[in-house]
Amino acid sequence: xxxxxxxxxxxxxxxxxxxxxxxxxxxxxxxxxxxxxxxxxxxxxxxxxxxxxxxxxxxxxxxxxxxxxxxxxxxxxxxxxxxxxxxxxxxxxxxxxxxxxxxxxxxxxxxxxxxxxxxxxxxxxxxxxxxxxxxxxxxxxxxxxxxxxxxxxxxxxxxxxxxxxxxxxxxxxxxxxxxxxxxxxxxxxxxxxxxxxxxxxxxxxxxxxxxxxxxxxxxxxxxxxxxxxxxxxxxxxxxxxxxxxxxxxxxxxxxxxxxxxxxxxxxxxxxxxxxxxxxxxxxxxxxxxxxxxxxxxxxxxxxxxxxxxxxxxxxxxxxxxxxxxxxxxxxxxxxxxxxxxxxxxxxxxxxxxxxxxxxxxxxxxxxxxxxxxxxxxxxxxxxxxxxxxxxxxxxxxxxxxxxxxxxxxxxxxxxxxxxxxxxx
Numbered sequence: 121x122x123x124x125x126x127x128x129x130x131x132x133x134x135x136x137x138x139x140x141x142x143x144x145x146x147x148x149x150x151x152x153x154x155x156x157x158x159x160x161x162x163x164x165x166x167x168x169x170x171x172x173x174x175x176x177x178x179x180x181x182x183x184x185x186x187x188x189x190x191x192x193x194x195x196x197x198x199x200x201x202x203x204x205x206x207x208x209x210x211x212x213x214x215x216x217x218x219x220x221x222x223x224x225x226x227x228x229x230x231x232x233x234x235x236x237x238x239x240x241x242x243x244x245x246x247x248x249x250x251x252x253x254x255x256x257x258x259x260x261x262x263x264x265x266x267x268x269x270x271x272x273x274x275x276x277x278x279x280x281x282x283x284x285x286x287x288x289x290x291x292x293x294x295x296x297x298x299x300x301x302x303x304x305x306x307x308x309x310x311x312x313x314x315x316x317x318x319x320x321x322x323x324x325x326x327x328x329x330x331x332x333x334x335x336x337x338x339x340x341x342x343x344x345x346x347x348x349x350x351x352x353x354x355x356x357x358x359x360x361x362x363x364x365x366x367x368x369x370x371x372x373x374x375x376x377x378x379x380x381x382x383x384x385x386x387x388x389x390x391x392x393x394x395x396x397x398x399x400x401x402x403x404x405x406x407x408x409x410x411x412x413x414x415x416x417x418x419x420x421x422x423x424x425x426x427x428x429x430x431x432x433x434x435x436x437x438x439x440x441x442x443x444x445x446x447x448x449x450x451x452x453x454x455x456x457x458x459x460x461x462x463x464x465x466x467x468x469x470x471x472x473x474x475x476x477x478x479x480x481x482x483x484x485x486x487x488x489x490x491x492x493x494x495x496x497x498x499x500x501x502x503x504x505x506x507x508x509x510x511x512x513x514x515x516x517x518x519x520x521x522x523x524x525x526x527x528x529x530x531x532x533x534x535x536x537x538x539x540x541x542x543x544x
Contacts (some may be wrong), residue, residue, distance in 0.1 A: 122250050129323060131268040136192070136314045137244045138272025140237035143307050144168055146394075147276050148230050149376045149394065153211065153386065154284075155223075155296045161508025162377050168230055169502035171238035172495060179242045179491030182327055187326040188247040189318075195240045196315040202233050204308035210301035242491045249481065249490065250325040253349050266406040266470060270399040278395030285387040286351040348492045352539050357480065360531060360538040361496045364426075364473050367433050367528030368466045369500065371521060373508040378440070378517050383455055385446045393456055401460040405467020406474075413475050419540045422472055426535065428467035432530040433521065435462050473497060479541040 149165055182191050209226050213219035248265065280303040287299035353358065376394070379385040385393060413421045439458045444451035477497065481489035510519055 126251065130248065130265055130319065131271075132314065132322070133192070133244045133247060133285070134268035135272045136311075136318065137198055138240055138269035139275065139307070139311055139314070140233065141269075142241060142273045142276030143203060143304075144230055144233050144237055144278075146273065146376070147280060147303070147307070148202040149298050150277075150380075150387070150390065152319075153377055153380055154300070159374070159377055159381075159509035159512055161509065163374065164506055166502055166504075166508060166527075167375055168234045169498055171235040173499045173502050174495065175238040175242055176488070176492040176495045178239070179495075180488045181487065182239075182242050182246055183485050183488050187324070188243045188250060189322055189324055189326070191243040192240065192247065192322075193315065193319055195236050195243065196311065196318065199233060199236050199240065200308055200312040200315055201238070202229050203304055204310060205229055207301050207304035207308055210297045210304060213297040214295050214301070241494070245490045245494070247325065247486075249478075251323070262365045264407075266467070266474070267403050268409075270403045273402075274395045274399040275310065276307070277393045277398070280304075280385055281395065282391035285391065289389070300474070327363055343485075347485060348480070350490045351480060353537075356534065356538050358496055360534045361477070361480075362475070362500050363527075363531040363534065364476075365429075366498070366531065367430050367524045368469065368498055369498070370504060370508075370524035370527055371433055371436055371462070372466075373504060374512055374517070374520070377509075379446075379455070379459075379513075382440070382443060382517055383446050383451075385452075385455065389446055390451065391489055393459060397456055397460045398463045401463030402467040402470070405464035406471045407467075409468040409471025410475070413471060418472070418475055418479070422497065422535060423541060425468045425472050426532060429465050429472075429533055430525065430532065432462055432465035433525040433528065436467075437518065437521045437525070439517075440521050476540070 145165075145168060148168065152165065153162060157473060182188060206226050206229050209222050209229070213222040216222060283306055284299040284303040287302040288296075291298050348354075354373075376390070379390060379394070408423050409421070412425065435458050439455065442454075444454040444457055446452045477490060477493040480493050515523075
């Protein structure tokens, strides 16, 4: 196998980006929901997204020190070790009368993992832009990289969750911790194998950097950060990036508790509903969006794709109003159809935002600028999502989803004035 072929290294690196994200942002939510954590605290898990919002603060270091490839290898090895530590903690919790301190330890591991995973994203996105320098090719591969990312999400939500459900059946469904020890062990093993694969096969696009003084590093650090804010109408651009997917972010911030507790979706059902069907919808939507943008250009494609993304939020509003139950065949079919449909609509918007972010990056500081844009992108969702459980307790899921659509309107209005670049 020749890893210098773009499709292969693009797939493996974005698989390595999606896997830690899925473990931290998705598997943690299902795990803590399964062991009985209250909605209020489940909402607080969204604060694990803060490192992704703050990553621009240290992103220039990856442009200045070492190579993206080296950063990836070191970070992915550390992620593997910490996920293994979570697995051991789960097995230990099964033998404790009061496992509360171990749950706190696991929460601490997730916090460290979040910072490592955010840095892993910086390295991978920078590596992608080093390997693919043509803007049209970057747009064309948008769907492909999302495909790889979503394969990782399928592995997390279908593979590891299904493994936990199977282990729970083997253990007699009396102990909630050991099955998750098995699931996290499988996740750690998978991440380790990807890391070893990258160590042996990943191509080198950058030259090793020469040793430099602290003052030179500090100067370039400041220039990498400041140069992002030199673009045209930068304030408007930042506001647009923050608000573009705000409706979907509100919608999905409490998605797992909604499906499991309001609609009665089990772990086994969630493994294929959220993993396979959800990923098919997202991959399909993002691929269609990427092809559409390549054919029509971002300026012509952004309006129809954005309208489709936002107006489909009403499908989830209807789901919260009608409350079909997953313990019936018809109810489960309706839940699956609406969930897949909404994920596809969200994928269309993903394609727009990914391409838009790439167009805001200057060649000299690709990793830094993409980190700034992608950190800004999810700022609101993290802050809102952190209090999502409190909001659900106060106003319910139905009103929260209606609020999600209302929150999407300002971004559509901003598209009349925000600069939209075809190439950079």
